[in-house]
Amino acid sequence: MVRKYLQIGLFVLLAGVIYFSFTTPAPQQMIGEASRIFYYHIPMAWLTVVAYAVNLIYAVRFLKTRSELDDFRSLWSAELGTMFCVLATISGSLFAKVTWGVYWTWSEPRMLSIFILLLIYGAYLSLRAAIPTPERKGIISAAYSIFAFPTVPFFIFIMPRMMLSLHPADSVVDKNLHFTMGGTVLPIFLVSLFSFTVLYFWLFGLGIRLHKVQLARSEEA
Amino acid sequence: MSSGWTTKALAVLAKDIRTELRTRYSLNALFMFAFTTLVVVSFSLGQLSLNVQVLSALYWIIIFFASMSALSGVFVKEEDGKTAQTLRLFARPSVIYAGKLIYNMLLLTILCALLTPLYVVFMNVTVPDWPLLLVVILLGIIGLSGATTIIGAIVAKANVRGALFAVLSFPILLPLLVAAIGGTNAALAGAGWDGAENQVRLLVAYAVIMITASAVLFDFVWNG
């Protein structure tokens, strides 16, 4: 029962986010209407990274426990992460077209890092598909997931310092770590970030419950 | 007289070298690919000369694709030849990894030793700073082997081998390529060790991280 209310609550929050993201003044005056994409693009990018972190954590756990459930958790998070990554890439690309006139540019480090994550997710899923035995599938892909990880901080933290950025700097947090968004923007953004994160965890739990049911069914048979 | 860890790793290396000298599969693939690409590019460009940035990038593009065509061989041939299981009953994983890692480094060193002078000649490159260039290339080789050797082991257990090797390697190799191309650029543009400081540091860090991570994860991949 509690679950039902939480789901309804999430629905209300997300509906509110969508409504208010379009009816309140645009977050950044300089960029104009297109900046509304902040409310969606940033949570998507954030969740891409969160999903990878979860994938990584369960990959490490699986190598220790060799439990099929841990392997599934790892895989499921990767699948969700891929979805968020695609959404983040597309939303980012649209934003780039509106503000800078190009759908894609390699000189933008954030664009590069989301692209790398897309590559890593894609590689992970291709690898899983290419290994026939279920036990090996889990172990080998967990090893790859862990091995690919060091690349991510490199692109998120080191590359931007090495390149000039087109990305709106200080759009969220400035040098003094104060929030730079004022007025109605900050609450809507935070609620959006929160709601989408809850959505991710809900989808994650849902997938796992479904998997457990399927397992139980096949064991009865 | 019993053998220590190093002796065993060197035995794996020697075995792979001996086999390679008899069949020449990897050396042929590597060198043919690199040389052909170089000739095609040089020929197509004719009199046109390229600027330093393009020259640096092109060099590492050739090395990257040549590596993709050959470096997974070191594990794939063990699986295909059914010798992988025999090895597992005779040696611990670290010994095998070390031997194969050095073997890949050796392959790449031979490739670069042959490719670099040819590249300089065919592409009309002036090299103001040979020491820096050689250091960057060497560090690049170490990083490249460090990253791709374990991916070769991963791919050897899968079906699609060739394409999968490139798909898995590419995201992981990008930082290396960025640093190596940047370092080569600095060497060719005469920017000196100061200009290449970031890149060299990055190359060293990359090599260390990749080889350490591989050493830890190899056990799981090999025995998985």
Next chain:
Amino acid sequence: MALSLTVEKLSKSFGARKVIRDLSFMVSVPGSLGITGRNGSGKTTLMKILCRLVPPTKGKVAIRDGDAEVASAECFNYLKMISPEMALYEMLTGYENLKFFSTLAGVHLYRAEQDKLLDRVGLVERGDDLVAAYSSGMKQRLKYAVALLAKPAILLLDEPTSNLDDAGKAIVREIIARQKSEGMLIIATNEAEDLKQVEYVIRLDN
């Protein structure tokens, strides 16, 4: 040497297919065991599990030296296996294969000892030829030489006499007889002749 191999409630499934069900047994040194069953009954899989090449789905395999259990990663020092799925290096000669595997096993073999090993399996004249040039029977015999160079405490033979002519089979009988009395021997086969050589036999079709 109070070495023993213990299997406790071992099960192995591939997805929904249960290949080995709840198997338990123990073998000591000296001793011998035969594993038999229809094709596809899981003989080779069981052998691989005993060698730690494949993990069991449930249950446990343990090698014990006295009371102490040998760590999984160290088990390869105690056993060697010969199997149709394990090959030697075709691009190396017989001698080179021996030298390579003996170095890995931490054993130094002088040329004379290598010759003795090859002689025992009847391959002395062909020691300098590449394994690629050997017949399948000769390859099988070289596998014996390689497995024996490390004087393994536990020897596992999967289809010991496959590809072998009468001379080859005689060689294997001699090896089996020696291993039975000096160490532990486990054979997986359907050949009745081979099964006669072991103390106990397990049938894998339930």
